[in-house]
Amino acid sequence: MKRKLDLCLQDAVAAAQEKGELISVALPEIVIEHPQDAAHGDFACGLPLKLARPMKLSPLDIAQRISKCISLPAEIDRLSVAAPGFINFTVRDGWLWEQVETILSGGEAYGNLSLGKGVRVQVEFVSANPTGPLHVGHGRGAVLGSALANVLAAAGYEVEKEYYLNDTGSQIDNFGQSLYARYQQCRGREARMPEGGYLGDYMVALAKDISREYGDKFLTMPEEEALADIGRIGLEKMLGNIKEDLELLGIEFDVWFSEKTLYQKGQYDEVMAMLRNKGCVVEKENATWLETSALGEDKDNVLVRSDGSPTYFASDIAYHYDKFYGRKFHHVIDIWGADHQGHISRMKTVAGALGIDPDQLKVITYQLVTLRRGREIVRLSKRSGDIVTLRELLEEVGRDACRFTFLSRSADSQMDFDVELAKKKSADNPVYYVQYAHARIASILRLAEQRNIDYSQGEVSLLSSEPELTLIRRLVLLPETVESAAIALQPHYLTYYAQDLATVFHSFYKQCRVVSGDRALTRARLKLVRATQVVLAKTLHLMGMNTPEEM
């Protein structure tokens, strides 16, 4: 619709120029927006304000001249010119009524777009080291990533969700050593935790688990062998734990990508050779460096440590090489915590050096999460040991409230997660406000069913009162909400849309009796209510939430 108005305005200006009403100047980009005041119509355009200077005419004058030459699309009922120089458009009621039918026939597919044209996009998120349980911050990334994947899929992209599993490297060794030490302690043997080892209580619990399951088995074998076995078993258990957490959040990944395979299958060697050939690699101070400073970075970065082991940076280069060259994704979206922010610039730089357009790699960072219980603030630091796990939060707050809360802030914004508020099953909580609207509709539809009301032939043109038309106007905003969320990579738009839609529905409900003695109007309103349910359900599903029939 916006696109149609855009074209129609371009034509109108061209026509006016041909007639000599307006002089010929370069047109700025035409922006069609929704006026905040409903009295100004459905769409508005401030083009005349922008043309005033180059055309040396008053904006109102220009607006008049454009509107005289305009031929309105069929969907538009009327146009008005308003000070200081806006052209406002109002859609036909008939168009709105058609939309109700469109929504009903589209069902869950309503709101889907072809914006992405089937382009392959990978969304990689969470990717937490399997050396400990997921914490609250990972939860934010998880919800963000999965909702974004849903939005992009709805927008017409072919989306793959991926978890990058760091299953090799120094942290994994450290994990194995820590676990081995705890295991020995469990079996009553003296053992010291490694330097910088994993001190969390969960490691003790994990060791007890293994101790119970395997007894003294690992005490009797050579240390090296025991270390390897315990490390492997511990990792599997941790990973199982992480998968359970994600399942509780309603998240499934298409691919679990193992870092280890980058070394086994050659991507690491290939990309290192590529960088060497380009002359970006130097040996100095006993290590192998990538000369990122020559590519515009602040400094060089180590690829291979002096002990011969590759850095995280090096394996991430191989990983991204595989994403673009191995698996040929057109776009890759990485979702990282703000603490990885320093990594973005050099990754993009390397991508560029490898011949990848840096714009094909989009990194979304989300700011840290602060937990609050009423006034009490709990900072989520790894150091202090009082990490709140995602599991604990999920058990306390519940999946939907958790998802909604994480989604209700832009990723750029530091987040205060108020556990007290998220837990409340009352009006204070926007989660239930939205779901309540869905349940309320379900209840109305149940009543209609009980009374054997068949509304399939409902006459939507009876929906002519202000609350009804206002509601339809909100329903039709879903496609463009999906579009802007997909373009801006900001899934939090959905939560605001959902709340707004719920508000408008509740208001409609108060003013318009649905199941009444007027049988024709009842059928028409049932159609509207059902359409609202479809849109609400779609929005909730995009957010990864449930659509309760009753609460």
Place this chain on the structure above:
RNA sequence: GCGCCUGUAGCUCAGCAGGAUAGAGCGCAGCCCUGCGAAGGCUGAGGUCGCGGGUUCAAAUCCCGCCAGGCGUACCA
């Protein structure tokens, strides 16, 4: 020091590819259930959009400089 993010109502936050009187939820002061779910609706109070410059017909939005907070600045990931 340098880089990224943030600063909007008492609190938590939207809005920021410039546009018409700056929005929401909570909290606060009130009103509305003898008809489909009151987990609801309605009214009201509450703002120098961190501060100072600049660009523009028009700035919360763009540019510059300050101030404040978070994160990063490793041969950690």
